[in-house]
Amino acid sequence: MHNARVTPPCLIRAALPSDEAAWRGLWRGYCEFYRIRLPDEVSNRTWQRILDPDSAVMCIVAEVEGQVLGFANCVVHENTWESQPVCYLEDLFVAPAARGHGAGRALVEWLHNAMRAEGWARVYWMTQTDNAQARRLYDQLATADGFVRYVLRPR
Template sequence: MSVVVRAPEAADEAAWRQLWAGYNDFYNADVPEEVTAHTWRRVLDPASPVFGLLAEEDGRLVGMALCVHHEGTWSLTGVCYLEDLYVDPAARGGGVGRAILDHLVAHCRAQGWTDLYWHTRDTNATARRLYDSYVAVDDHVRYRMELD
């Protein structure tokens, strides 16, 4: 089986929502419907800095990534934040995550962006094995303040 990574299309919404729900379940996150719908609209909007990637295997969507392109202060070109990456548990171990990352790296290079960055929970051993095969973890510590 070969994995095809591509941009989302409007007809992908139901399958994307299933992957999105699985991702949020994995992180015990409760994302309101209003936010989910808004995220999907931004993914499809070519003017939005939010963009998505979908991984398809034998006609079935098995993985997704959500990314944010933004300007940086340490370069003249843009940078990319990989905010969300999820592979259907039934498809894990088959190269889907690697296919998404490879596609994203190539996309960032083609755009001339200087950096691609992401984070994951330190306990997410499966994802960390994949990520460690690309780059060593750096020495940054994340702080997150939720604002009402």
């Protein structure tokens, strides 16, 4: 008997209200990955904005066999270098047990396709220089342009 394992298809779609529990579980994993503790009101507000069609925040999820295993949170915003809006991919996360099967790639590729449909001038994102796992994927999909992020916080 032929026993080869076939990777089940990964569906990428906009997040729905019914994804809340799955998104929150993945969001917790993402925050742990970055070792940050966000106040509940921030996470609640992020989820509300994801569902609000008038908000610039959007979220797509990766679903495999009915289970949401990854997400990408994005902010679509105006910018000064192009007349069309641009899409900032702010958060990307795939459940540890589901990694290496193409969900992360599929989420970024969905945004690449959406760019034309939505009229975005570009999709962009940043990552920590030492995030080797993410950069292995990103280096196959896009070009790092050498910009470095600086951050000011309230005094």
